[in-house]
Amino acid sequence: FYVPQDESGDFKRYDDLLDSFEDTLARMKKLTPSHVVFNGRVGALTDDNAMTAKVGETVLFIHAQANRDTRPHLIGGHGDLVWETGSFDDTPATNQETWFIRGGSAGAALYT
Numbered sequence: 001f002y003v004p005q006d007e008s009g010d011f012k013r014y015d016d017l018l019d020s021f022e023d024t025l026a027r028m029k030k031l032t033p034s035h036v037v038f039n040g041r042v043g044a045l046t047d048d049n050a051m052t053a054k055v056g057e058t059v060l061f062i063h064a065q066a067n068r069d070t071r072p073h074l075i076g077g078h079g080d081l082v083w084e085t086g087s088f089d090d091t092p093a094t095n096q097e098t099w100f101i102r103g104g105s106a107g108a109a110l111y112t
Contacts, residue, residue, distance in 0.1 A: 002027040003034040031067050056112065062086075064106035072109070073098040079109035 004012045004023035011034070014020040027034070035042060043049050053059045061079075063072050072079075074097055081092040082099050086106040093099065101107045 001033060001035040001037065005034065028067075058110055058112045061109045061111065062106060063101050063108070065101050065103055067103045069103050070101045071098050072101065072107070074109075074111060077111060079111050081110040083108045 002024055004020060004027050006012055012020070012023060037044060044051065051059070058080075061072065063070070077097075079093075079096040079099065081094060082096040083090060083092050084099050084101070084107045086108055088108070092110075096109070099107060099109070
């Protein structure tokens with residue numbers, strides 16, 4: 001997320017979304033996100049927001065990145081099927097521990 005901040009580091013508030021456009025665009029152009037989140041929320045890996053699965057269940061990870069290249073990495077396992085470019089029409093790579101997601105792109109992986 002690219003939430004504008006004032007000189008003291010406090011997040012700015014706006015009366016409506018359109019009022020924030022200029023400041024948000026300026027922040028985005030600097031490629032300095034205010035928040036990097038998993039599953040759309042801060043704290044999504046812990047507490048009440050954590051994604052949970054039982055041993056043997058299959059989960060689908062969809063990883064999208066606005067600007068920067070990233071490399072999702074599964075600790076202790078491998079993506080059974082990985083669609084690095086996000087197209088389920090493509091043949092997936094198999095047994096990937098780390099894969100490459102290009103900035104402005106999305107990918108998906110099935111993991112059991």
